[in-house]
Amino acid sequence: MKTTAIVAEYNPFHNGHLYQMTEARSKSQADFIVVIMSGDFVQRGEPALLDKYARTRMALEAGADLVLELPAAFACASAEAFAGAAASILDSLGAVDFLSYGCEYENENFTRILLSLFLKEPEGFSRLLRRHLTQGCTYPQAWAAAAGEYLVQHSIPVPEDFDAVLSSPNWILGLEYQKALLRLHSSISPLPILRRGGYHSEVIPDEKSEGYASAAAIRRILLEKGDAQGRAGKDSLPGVLAAQLPFCTLRQLGGARLLQADDFSAALGYALLRASESELASILDISADLAARIRRLLPGYRGFSAFTDELKTRQLTRSRTSRALLHLLLNIRSDAFFRYKEDGYAYYARVLGFRKESAPLLTEIKKKGRIPLLTKMADARRILTDFYGTDRPETLQAALSLLDTDLFASSLYALTAALGTNRPPVHEFSRGLVLL
Numbered sequence: 001m002k003t004t005a006i007v008a009e010y011n012p013f014h015n016g017h018l019y020q021m022t023e024a025r026s027k028s029q030a031d032f033i034v035v036i037m038s039g040d041f042v043q044r045g046e047p048a049l050l051d052k053y054a055r056t057r058m059a060l061e062a063g064a065d066l067v068l069e070l071p072a073a074f075a076c077a078s079a080e081a082f083a084g085a086a087a088s089i090l091d092s093l094g095a096v097d098f099l100s101y102g103c104e105y106e107n108e109n110f111t112r113i114l115l116s117l118f119l120k121e122p123e124g125f126s127r128l129l130r131r132h133l134t135q136g137c138t139y140p141q142a143w144a145a146a147a148g149e150y151l152v153q154h155s156i157p158v159p160e161d162f163d164a165v166l167s168s169p170n171w172i173l174g175l176e177y178q179k180a181l182l183r184l185h186s187s188i189s190p191l192p193i194l195r196r197g198g199y200h201s202e203v204i205p206d207e208k209s210e211g212y213a214s215a216a217a218i219r220r221i222l223l224e225k226g227d228a229q230g231r232a233g234k235d236s237l238p239g240v241l242a243a244q245l246p247f248c249t250l251r252q253l254g255g256a257r258l259l260q261a262d263d264f265s266a267a268l269g270y271a272l273l274r275a276s277e278s279e280l281a282s283i284l285d286i287s288a289d290l291a292a293r294i295r296r297l298l299p300g301y302r303g304f305s306a307f308t309d310e311l312k313t314r315q316l317t318r319s320r321t322s323r324a325l326l327h328l329l330l331n332i333r334s335d336a337f338f339r340y341k342e343d344g345y346a347y348y349a350r351v352l353g354f355r356k357e358s359a360p361l362l363t364e365i366k367k368k369g370r371i372p373l374l375t376k377m378a379d380a381r382r383i384l385t386d387f388y389g390t391d392r393p394e395t396l397q398a399a400l401s402l403l404d405t406d407l408f409a410s411s412l413y414a415l416t417a418a419l420g421t422n423r424p425p426v427h428e429f430s431r432g433l434v435l436l
Contacts, residue, residue: 003361004030004098004191007070007086007177009038011048011219013058013249016102016196016212021063023193024100032065032361034096036086037352038075039406040413041330043082045308045322049219049258051413056353056434061248065358067434069350071402072409073332073340076323077284081337083176084183085345091186092346094368095361099181100191103174111175113156117147118175119182125150136314140172170195213244222258261322263416265303268329272298272307275328284337285324290316330409339398347399348384350374350406353434377407378429 004024010017025033037059039052048055056067074085090096105111117125128149132142151158178190196212221241242250272294275283280291290311297310304325312321340347348371354362365373372387374380380403388396407428414425 001032001095001360001364002028002030002097003032003034003095003364004028004100005034005036005090005096005188006064006100007036007083007090008059009042009048009075009215010035010055010059011038011042011215012050012222012245012253013055013062014213014215014218014245016214018062018246019196019212020100020102020193024098024191025063027193028098028100028191030098032358033063034066034068034090034093034361035059035064036068036070036090039069039072040409041072041076041326043076043079043323044319045076045324045326046261047259047264047413047416049222049260050252050256051417052352052410053431053434054252054256057436058246058248058252060353060355060434060436062246064355066354066361067352069352069406071350072330072406073337073402074345076326076330076332077337078320078323079173079176080179081341081345083173084180084341087177087180087186087188088184088344088346089349089371091181091184091188092369092371093349093365094370095364096188098191099177099188100193101174101177102170102195103192104171104195110158111178113151114147115175115178115182117150118179122150124153133315138315138317138320140317143172213241218244222253223260257417257421259413259417261304261308263419264329264412265305267412267416268304268307268325269301271328271331272301280328282333282335283324284327284332284334285320286328290321290324330405330412332405336398336401340402343395343398346371347395347402348372348374348380350377350380351433353436355436375433377431 006021006024008017021033024030037052037055038048040048042048052069059067068089070082070086070089074081077085087099090099121129125146128146129142132145133139135142137145148158174190174192180186181188181190218241245253277291277295280286280294281288286294293311297307300310301307304322308318308322308325311325312318349365349369351373362373372383374383381400384399384403385396388399410428411425414427418425
């Protein structure tokens with residue numbers, strides 16, 4: 001039995017994702033596809049357009065066999081933590097053979113060279129990296145510039161499109177997956193799939209183009225075409241996006257309310273008002289300087305997006321700033337997060353949905369897995385307590401803390417989605433698995 005895993009956000013699931021899933025299954029000859037997916041909040045520090053259950057159904061209808069949730073604390077973290085946590089959880093299942101991810105460039109030898117820089121960071125490279133950071137570059141810009149200079153200094157040929165390749169978030173993410181697997185001494189093999197279409201391009205390809213629209217382009221169109229309540233227009237979807245979205249996604253989007261950062265403006269404003277400067281500085285990714293800047297600019301607060309734009313600087317990208325604010329909103333503290341990292345991230349695997357014919361895969365995970373499998377959130381605390389017991393009280397405390405963050409994130413998302421409607425939010429304990 002072969003199993004291939006994919007780490008994803010599916011925000012929303014589009015034809016590029018379908019292509020990757022199909023290629024990954026074909027290249028690995030996998031019997032099962034496992035997806036570990038961000039929950040209700042995503043890495044760029046914003047809510048997903050649709051909740052994790054709708055996106056789980058998209059993935060299962062498109063061909064995935066099992067969908068797990070990447071805990072919220074890791075889903076909205078840096079690329080290193082995002083990839084490291086996903087790889088660690090997948091490795092702990094004991095039943096995954098390949099980890100597939102999209103990439104913009106296929107050159108195994110060049111990838112190996114860059115991976116060596118990632119892992120070892122030789123002194124010459126580290127010196128270049130520090131220099132570019134002090135010159136005001138963001139970390140991704142500094143890393144790409146330092147890598148380019150280091151390779152030239154050591155007479156290592158680089159591809160013509162080196163700068164474009166290194167500026168791609170997914171290229172860096174792919175290296176982070178490989179780095180994580182190496183550090184875990186994992187038996188999981190990396191399986192890159194060449195991407196078709198630009199990851200960040202906001203242009204929808206025309207009928208003659210061979211590429212796929214990016215999730216960023218699709219989100220832009222969806223939000224532009226939505227009504228005053230943020231609902232995706234039923235009539236506009238087929239005409240604009242039918243060629244880019246599979247039916248499983250169109251069905252979930254039609255008439256659905258789409259959440260965005262500013263839907264959480266009041267909640268974030270409350271969190272900002274009640275936090276002292278020292279409390280702000282205890283939150284993940286909020287430095288003392290950023291905490292002081294937040295307090296200084298807070299009187300002019302006009303909402304989540306506007307405040308993110310005000311806070312970002314040359315060194316602090318908009319995504320990183322938004323992530324920092326989201327960490328405050330979800331109360332993700334630095335001390336707790338570094339404990340998760342120290343423990344290796346993997347405390348449990350939470351199941352969101354599966355195909356009934358994937359029963360052999362679940363049986364294999366239950367037999368070989370090294371972490372508990374959570375299928376019913378109402379029972380999660382008991383399961384974790386029974387698994388870690390009294391022998392590992394600090395690990396149990398960390399696992400329960402991570403679980404509480406997941407529950408809070410889901411509750412906040414559900415409450416926000418229900419505001420202005422005639423229906424109450426559905427509590428996470430009342431949610432059943434998505435079964436196909």
